[in-house]
Amino acid sequence: MSFESLGLSHNIISSVKQLGYLKPFPIQEQAIPFILSGKDLMGIAQTGSGKTACFVMPILEKLQVEVVKRDRNIEILVLVPTRELAIQIDEVFRVFTTNLKREIKTMAVYGGVSINPQMKGMLGVEILTATPGRLLDLINSKALSISHIQHLVIDEADKMFQLGFEDELKQLLALMPKKKQTTLFSATLNDKIEEINQLLGIKPVVIEVASEEANIDHIDQIAYHVTAESKGPFLRYLIKENKMTQVLVFVSSTRTADKLVDKLLKNKIRAISIHGQKSQGSRRDHLDYFKKGDVQVLVATDLIGRGIHIDGLPVVINFELPRSPLDYVHRIGRTGRAHDVGTAITLLTDEDLHHFSVIQKKMGKTVTVKSTDEVNLHGY
Known part of the structure; x- marks a missing residue:
């Protein structure tokens, strides 16, 4: 299967080829068409399976044809459990914006650093990757609003519960519209993931991809x-x-x-x-x-x-x-x-x-x- 067959435009595929990827990863083959069609999705895949680009590409595909908004209403929110993951995902978004029809502003916010630069940089952000605690701080400071979220992504959803983010997650969900597209990724399918789905009030399409074993004998x-x-x-x-x-x-x-x-x-x-x-x-x-x-x-x-x-x-x-x-x-x-x-x-x-x-x-x-x-x- 090729990237073209997934329904992605030339602009996105140009970035894919410049990165050197020859064909989609299994999780991308299965998940991208569902995400493009607007369906809620739960992807079960290990870190390193290509899951980040799996949601980055279809999100950018949709946004590149929309009118630019210059306010503090976030349209796309990616929730992650750690600062390192927030930085990494934002970097992926930036790489794939190279050849788009228009500029799309992305940003990563997380704790452990000063909140002031994050507050000042929020104007015009369309895709925000955030850890729950810092996101709540920014919302309480009136730096942004998530009341107009169109697409919520929760990456490493299993870790969200393992690391004790239940309360923050409930507070954030209460501030979002009920009608939105939701995409979740987890390394395992377990009871905690079912709890998140119930909390979100969704019945997502579930895709599970086994990790590939690389040959490192040489x-x-x-x-x-x-x-x-x-x-x-x-x-x-x-x-x-x-x-x-x-x-x-x-x-x-x-x-x-x-x-x-x-x-x-x-x-x-x-x-x-x-x-x-x-x-x-x-x-x-x-x-x-x-x-x-x-x-x-x-x-x-x-x-x-x-x-x-x-x-x-x-x-x-x-x-x-x-x-x-x-x-x-x-x-x-x-x-x-x-x-x-x-x-x-x-x-x-x-x-x-x-x-x-x-x-x-x-x-x-x-x-x-x-x-x-x-x-x-x-x-x-």
Whole structure:
């Protein structure tokens, strides 16, 4: 099945192709037509299954033909349990707006940072991704209204209840119109999800997609135990001592990507970054530079990294761990393709060790974690 057959316009498909995706993920094949038709939907799919683009594409498809609104009434609301997920989803929306017929303003809001810039930036926002607590704060401050919501998305709905968001969710739903399209995604179908459906008063179409198992048998996996302070110098040590000429480095945020590139350049390592905050032209050019060998290191976030296909890529380095084991598999799967032997290196601080043990368990493989205590990082 092609993206064209899902009912998406050329504008959306242009962004899809620029990201390097060749065909829809299973969850996208099944869910996008239902979302485009306006039906309520419950998608059961693991993180890393393509579910974010699954709702991003049809939402933007509909909005691009609507009249621009310059007020504080939010039309599309995406509720998420964590700050990290809010940032990630907003980044996906921004990437897919590149080729649309008109500009669509998106924004992510979450706690832990000053509320004032979020209040000031709310005018004209059409798609808001938010954590429940901060959204309520903004509503109480009269910074926005959700009384005109047309489409509500709840991502990681199971975690909403696990993390104790029931009260906030009830307060928010009471402020929304009863008539709206609702799309939910969850890793599992359980009693808590049924509670949410009852709370929402919907009987959604349910789509469940099993996770795909990637073949990572041709990838040599190595992990190094580092301190937070030595992680940057050790990365530079690995690149220089092993004379790496082409290495893809994964990080968790656009900010880290740009900061890491600055450090690499200052240490005479040719590096560039690629992420959702860069223009489509910049992303394309940077990927071309990397493929041609004009730069040694390409630093990428998961969003862009999943669409990168480079024949014979020898090394992938996880500078930071991804949120899910499936994302980890997708990352390291950029190397060792077509039965080539590839190397995947992961840098772990003390805080990463437990999460990495979960990744290994889910992956069904044990990765040796090597000490770096004896490595002399002077000059790196």
